[in-house]
Amino acid sequence: MSDTGTPRMKRPSLHEEIVAEVRRMIVDGELAPGEWIAEMQLCGDLGISRTPLREALKVLASEELVLLEQNRGTRVAPITFDAMLAQFEFMEALQMFAGRLAAERASEDELERLNAMHREMIRLHETGDRSAYFSLNQEVHTLIASAARNPPLFSVHEASAGKIRRARYQANLSYDRWAESLQEHGEFVAALTARDGQRAGELLSDHLRRTGIAVCSALKAFEDAGERAPDDRKGRAR
Structure with missing residues (x-):
């Protein structure tokens, strides 16, 4: 609670921010359906390391927005x-x-x-x-x-x-x-x-x-x- 008795809004964590931004890029079409995600380039664009990006991609895979393909990488799920x-x-x-x-x-x-x-x-x-x-x-x-x-x-x-x-x-x-x-x-x-x-x-x-x-x-x-x-x-x- 704040000094005025109003509940403080919880700030999103870095993980939540990364998930939200990559999700937005997929939904808005910046990352196109079927496109392979260039992790190093995306890390550079977002100013993060690969570990938090990969954790975010796991979340997006659970939402069926990306496909994690073993030994190949991650691509945006196609729209069928x-x-x-x-x-x-x-x-x-x-x-x-x-x-x-x-x-x-x-x-x-x-x-x-x-x-x-x-x-x-x-x-x-x-x-x-x-x-x-x-x-x-x-x-x-x-x-x-x-x-x-x-x-x-x-x-x-x-x-x-x-x-x-x-x-x-x-x-x-x-x-x-x-x-x-x-x-x-x-x-x-x-x-x-x-x-x-x-x-x-x-x-x-x-x-x-x-x-x-x-x-x-x-x-x-x-x-x-x-x-x-x-x-x-x-x-x-x-």
Whole structure:
């Protein structure tokens, strides 16, 4: 406790910081699916030795973000149609649960923030700033999961959301899907604001289903063509 009686926030350890940074690099596509990780170069970039990096890679392997291959090294786990289809199916159910709880448990401040974030998403859509829109989009879904006030749900949501974000970075979704997604956001934000948990959950689940169809269709097309999805992060929207 601090002198004012407020609990002190625990600072992340070096290990936690390394895990978080390498995870971000994978999720954001800086380390591409299937890419071998050049450990010495990455150590230099992060200013660390190989031991803490390897410990971090073990954690990321447990999250299925990297593959540790004996006598060969570590590579970023590939993104496959089957794996992403399963993730989106799981997230559909999780989002329904999160929406129902968030409608009941979110504070008025959180609901105000959601509405302000949605207004900003509308502005970003109008100006065509997909990169900023995409980042804010992630914050919206994280806020909803947090507002559900269920730690196990939030933990599972964040782990699964990271895998889905990685897939969406690789699947260049169309402008039409972007517009549809924005409309869906407006509908579930309105339901949450009205504290209609049943409708909010259904709308969030349907939103993930539609996004999953778009992303998985793109991944399937790349797999069928024997290609890797292009790394153009300016064209994604959830």
